Every structure is written in C-alpha cells, then in structure tokens.
Amino acid sequence: MGSADWEAVIGLEIHAQLATDSKIFCGAPTSFGDDPNVNIDPVTLGLPGTLPVLNRRAVELAIRLGLAVGCEIDRASRFARKHYFYPDLPKGYQISQFEEPICVGGRITCDVDGVEKTFRLTRIHLEEDAGKNVHDPKSGRSHIDLNRAGTPLVEIVGEPDLRSPADAVAYMKAVHQIVVALGVSDGNMEQGNFRCDANVSVRRRGDTAFNTRTEIKNVNSFRFVGRALEYEIARQIALVEEGGEVVQETRGWDDDAGVTRSQRGKEEAHDYRYFPDPDLMVVQVDEALVEAIRADLPELPRDRRLRFERDFGLSTYDADVLTQSAARADYFEGVAGAVKDPKLAANWIMGELLATLNREGQDIESTPITAAALAELIALIEAKTISSKMAKGCFAAMVSDGVSAKDWVAKHGGQITDEGAIRDAVEAVLDANAPQVAEYLSGKDKVIGYLVGQVMRQTRGKANPQQVNAALRKSLEARR
C-alpha cells in the first residue's frame, strides 16, 4: 500500500502565554530574559505556607479568547492540581483546569491551500507554566530557573479534526494570528510563549475508528510542526505496513536529525491524581463581565482579510499582508479611507512604507509617516499634481526631513502636464540628439528610453512621464 491509502488524524494542544504583567497566582513579574531566579517570590517557589491567588486579568484574557472563537464560557469553572515530580515544578503539582475548564467548544476557521476549513475546539483552559531546567553538559550539573514558573497560560485543545500536516500548520497559524490580534498573547515563539503538543495517529482511508496515537511534545515553530508531523506520519505508516504496531508514547522532535524520538512510554505514563485545588475558589464569571469583554472584541484577522478583499478589491495576498497585525490593518484603513484608489494605498504601504520601516528597524506602531500624511501624498498622485516618480522623492523627504507632501510640492513645484511645455522640451531634446533620432527612425526604438531620460532631465524630473512618452513618439514619427 502507498501513503495515498492512509490518512492522518491529528489534534493539537496549543499553549499560549497570556499577556499579563504578573503571574497567574502571585504578584511576581512575567518579564522575559532576566537573570535566572529573579522574578520569583515565596509563592513562585512553593514555599511552605504559601497560597495561590488568582490573577483576574488572566481570566479575562481567557474569556476574550474563548468568546472570539465561539466557546461557551463556563460561569463557574474550577482549578485542579495535576501532580508529578520534576525539579522545575516547585509545588510537586501544577495548578491547571481539568474537569471544569473556563471555555468549552469553539472552532477555528482557516484556509488550507486556498480551501476554507473549520476545525473544532474541545476546550480552552487556564493553567500555570513550570520553570526551566538548564542542563550544563560541561559540569554535568542541572540548574533550575523558576522565572517562568507560575506564568499564566491558556491551553487550547483542538479536536482530532486535522488530517494532514498542512491542516495542522494552517490551524496553528490561525490560532497564533487570533491570540496576537486579540492581545491575549504576544505569541513570541522563540521565547516559548506559543508552542504546541501534537497528537497523531494514522488509519486506512475510509476507516472511522481512531488508532493508537503518539504525542509530539513542545514544538515551538510552524515549520517544526509540519516537519515533525510529516516524519511521524511516515514512521507510523511504515511501521504498520511492516506488521508492527504504534505504541502510545510521548515523542520529541529533533530538528537537526529530522526525526521524532521516544521520550516516555505509556508504562511510564503519570497518574496525575487530579483533584480540585482547595486553595482556590470556584471561578465565578458574571454576565456583565462576559458582555463587557464581548463588546470589546476586535474583528478577527481572517474576517478582516476577507473584508479587505471584498470591500477594497485587494488580492488575497495583499489583504493577507495588510492584516498581519491589527496596527497594520488599521493603518491601511486610515489611508484607504482618505484616497480614491485603495489598491494604490495598499501598494504604497506594502512597498515604500514597509521597506522604509524595515530598513529603519521600526514597525507600523512607531512609523514616522502617519496614515494621514501618506494619504495626503497619495491624493497628490491621484490628482496628478505629482508623478509616482516624484512621489518617491517626496516620500524620502517626508521620512528624512519630516516635511509634509504639500510643503514638498510647494517647494519643488508640481509635475509639468502642460502639453505645450512638454512638446517644447521634447523638440529641444530631439534637436540636440540627432544620432539617437536617427537610430530610432532606423527601427531601434529602444533608444526612446534614453530620450525620455533626457526630457526628464531637462524638466528636472517634473514632466509627466506618460505625457513625455506620448509626445516623444509623436514628434519622432513626425520626423520620419
């Protein structure tokens, strides 16, 4: 049998760090990149006698995400203790939600290779992160950094609806885009603030039952998820076709080697001994809070992208680029609303503006060119006051000197569109360049580019290029 006879069944559990200033059960800060073990307090350390107190902001962010993806919000959810021993887990248990998560159900819609697909969510729950073990191979010692311990997370648990690595990558990207757009998480994958565990099994196409699955732990890049799943699916198919059996186990992705490796078998699986945490009250969520959060929800990136395509006539690609962040999309709408041609606005933003910001190491939130300033420039192009070419010079001056487009035009003058003036300039250039005129007339019409350049030079770049082109051809033909 070939791989075409098999299908994969994949479900992702995504962990996203919530964008709170302090930890989920104490006041210690959540900042990243500090020296080890500075963002800690007696609660983080799990010192005897300490107690957790729930961070309300974390609850609000979880509700915000839940509402945005169509979850039911549990009005009385609960925290439970999940027990296991590990040096980066100070209390010997993780406070998580088990039987009564804060968000139930929901769905994620995304596009996989141009096809719209909707994948169901099981639940979204709140929990605390663990710390970090750092192994030093030189000394053979392990060090523990508890800065991350107690950082608030949402775990977004998907149904096993994904059928390919492409599905999984598109789904993970869609979730990432949503949490970032909502401000629920910064989504920083390099810092481990957005990562997933992938559960995967294979079955023969047409089968409906699920087979034994493996879990690939802690994958923190879209590319790794795709590659790890490709590998794992192929491994499982090959194993079964050779008469073997998939073992339920936890595996890790080794990107350098391009393989998944067994980390822990089922026989070593933990009995987590969940029970409701008696230190924390039931999380009561009242209607007013839910409605206030609902009223504050922004348009989701995908919805906005579709609206940009529909209302502004943008291509899917352009709309996608412009909705990569809420700030960028807001900027675009600010410009597009003030000019005639939204596509021109899109081109300027995706071209000159983003290139400049990139070069300057800035982002759209700190752009020196406001949406209104760019709109003013584009309006001058649309009014033919300046040519696109002049506009680039104007834009450069706006960036470097902070001038407005109108002031720049007042100083440098607008473009020359007067037919007579252009004709005079053209005639003068043709008179002065007899050899090139002869070349043209002998059929080498490429030389017209040179002649256009000469006219532009003569008019100090201000002549309307299209008019120059037309006038040149006309005058040249007249000399034939």
Add this chain to the structure above:
Amino acid sequence: MNPFATAGELLAALESGDVTAVALTEAALARARAGAELGAWLHLAEDEALARAADVDRRRAAGEPLGALAGVPVGVKDQIVTRGIPTTAGSKMLAGWVPPYDATVVERLRAADAVVIGKLNQDEFAMGSSNERSAFGVVKNPWDTSRIPGGSSGGSAAAVAAGHVPLALGTDTGGSIRQPASLCGVVGLKPTYGRVSRYGAIAFASSLDQIGPFGRTVADVARLLGVLAGPDPRDSTALTSPVPDYLAALGGDLAGLRVGVPEEYFVGGMEAAVEAAVRAALTQLEGLGATLVPLSLPHTKYAVATYYILATAEASSNLARYDGVRFGHRTRDRVSDIADLYAKSRAEGFGDEVKRRIILGTYALSSGYYDAYYLKAQKVRTLLRRDFEAAFARCDVLATPVSPVTAIGLGERVDDPLQMYLMDIFTIPSSLAGNTSVSVPCGFDGGGLPIGLQLIGPPLGEERVLRVAHAYEQATEWHRRHPATNEEVG
C-alpha cells in the same frame, strides 16, 4: 508576676506601669527554659523577643499608640511560618529552615505589638493526636508528665497550661486545637473555616486547616481571635465578612439560649468521668438559663472515615513540594538520578505517620479509586454539613465532649493508629462542616486530668460560642486550677 496571670491582667499591669514588657518577656523566657522538660518549645527567639519588648516599652513611655496585645508574650505553633525564626512543622524535613516571610497571623501579632517568644512543638506536619509524632521529641502534659498533652498543637496547649505564656497560636485540622486544649485544661478555639487567613500556615489539609487561639480564659481567647481574624488578599479562602469585637460580645446570661445535645456524641467507649463532667456542664448551662435540645447528627458515624480520606488526599498533595530540591532536607547519600534524590530525601525526611498519610492519600486520589474514595467522601462531607445546618435550625449552639478520653499515657496508643484516630471522633465533624467550635475546661477525672466541653456554633458563630463558653467559665472554677509549676521560677 503570677505565671498564670491572664493577658487581660498583663495588659492592665503594663498600662499602669507595674511591669514592663521586657520584664514579662524575660519571665516568660525563663519559665519556658525552666520548663524545658515538657518539650513544649522547639525554638526560643530570645533576642528578637527582647528587642521587640524593649521597643514596646519605649513607645509606651513616649506615649505612642500601641496595639491590642502590646507587650504580651505569645507562643506560635511551629506549623506557622515566622520570618527569620526557624520553622520546622515538627519535621526533620524542615530542620534548619528559616523562612523569608511571615504568616499573615504573625504579621497581625506583630502589628498588635504582641511579643512572639518562640515556636511550639507539635506532631509532625500537624498529623497526630498525641504529640508523640514530633521529630524533635514528645511534649508532656503539664498535669501529669507521664501523659500526652494531646495533639497536634500539644506544645501550644502545654505551654499555656504550664504558665509559660498566656496566649499561643495553634492550628486545627480535625481537632488539633480543641483536643489538646481539653487534655491540658485550657481554652482553645477553632475558628470558622476562612475566618483566619491560612497564608503562612504550612498546609496539611487545605480545606480543613485553620489557625486559632489558645488561652487560659475565654476572654483571652476572644482578645487573641480579634487580632488574628479577618480578610486577607493572600488567601482566597479567607472570609471577607467584617470582624466583630469578640471581647465586647462576652457577658450576659444564657436566658433563651437553646443548647443542642447530639445523641451521637454520648456513646459507648467514652470514659465515664468524661461523660459525667460533660453532662454536669449541660446541667449548669440549664442553670444559666439555657434550654437543652436533644437532637441527632445522623452522619456522625462516617465522619472519621471521611476525614481520613479527604485530609490524607490533600496532605499527599500538599507535601509533594518537599522534594529536597529548593528547601528542606536533602539526602546526603549518593543518588543515581532525580527520582532517587526524591525518594531518599523524602524517605529520610518524613516520619512514619506522615508517610502513612501520604500513602493513604495518594491511594485515595489514584486513577480508578478517586470516585470511590475522594468523591464519595466529598459527598458525605456535604451530608455532615447538612446535619449541622438542620441542627442549627433547632438550636443556637451544640454542647459535646471534646475527647472521649482524658490524657492517655505516653506511648499507650502510639503503635495503634486507628485507636489514635478515634480520639478525634468528636472534633472531626465540625471541622468537616467548617463550623467554629471551642473547648473550655469542664472538670477533672479521678486522676486529676482535665476534661473539656466542646461548644459548636454555626459558621461565623464565634461570638456566640465564646459568649456561652464565657458564661459557663464565669459560673465555674475549673479555669482557676493550674498544674504544679517549677517553684524556682514562680
């Protein structure tokens, strides 16, 4: 100064200038040292206590405002975390641990200008009813040093009974304040669950643990409770209701008071002297104007079993943090891997009773057993709570014995955990229900050992149980009797 002077009397003497806080502190420390053979103290914080007392005296002399317990020596059970003062919970696991923070109740004691003179012995991690389970030696009953003081707050009860300090803090999970108070002839109150912050009380069973006061009189206990009680942003389970003036609630007769007498608390197996003393107390309450209401708390018989599932389940979780990694005992043996480090550190650091309860609780929470044990026990707990709710519809307080026996001999039951667990049969139900209850002295057996009367109130019924206990105490002389003390200290 009389070692058995109450906190109220000491405060009056301090205010009138008859005595200084430094003198009281020195005397308390001296009595604690002289009474060392009781085993009540694990650590005396002499320098810090004397410095604090001197500061109180200075501020008093300067006419500055002072707290409600200014200059009064207090002992703190070692289960309660004290910044800069070693805290062990009676366990080798925490030997040498010096906490970097104060429990909320310790902050409140300090804010009230009380002088914490040291830490009191207890059963390891508050698991025990006899104080024979401390890693640092048994505590002896001041009334008869061949006998147990009760537990787990045995050091607190013994230190107060012996006159070392007028006040002490204990913790009560299934009777750990009331039972030693009863066996040592002092007053001990378990507050309503949540009335006193648990922040800084080393957790045994989180849904049951409460910190509470010990004293030799009801008024002293009321005074200390007023300092301890109240909301705390660091404890989500702390109740937010305002704290009444408990001292002002004392007084008046008991006319119209309905005292419930649950039949399940007068059963076979109880010592005759205990039953006689408690029944005599009931008659005295009637004499003070109360009406006795015979009633039933039908699920009482399930209380001990329920408690030993829930309390051990929570304990198995709460004690998971003692892994030898960040604080506490770590094995000095060579270890093969991290699991070996955990196993050896925990095997060496915990005592037998603690291990027994961790194993029981781990089992009760295990996959496949959770529903049959933990979940079932939670359901029974609800039934027990309803028993009390129904009872309090018919009466104002319940009056029962605290312990079915007076102080047993040291070593008598130490190898029989089941018999030991049954000593808490009358204190466990109101712990499970989250009610408040107080133990107040109500007599002595033939051997001169104290007997306690338990008054159980509904949630937040502290004023009520204290008022009844106070009326009873004022009508009796039991609280004026004290064990013989070391003559040299006086």
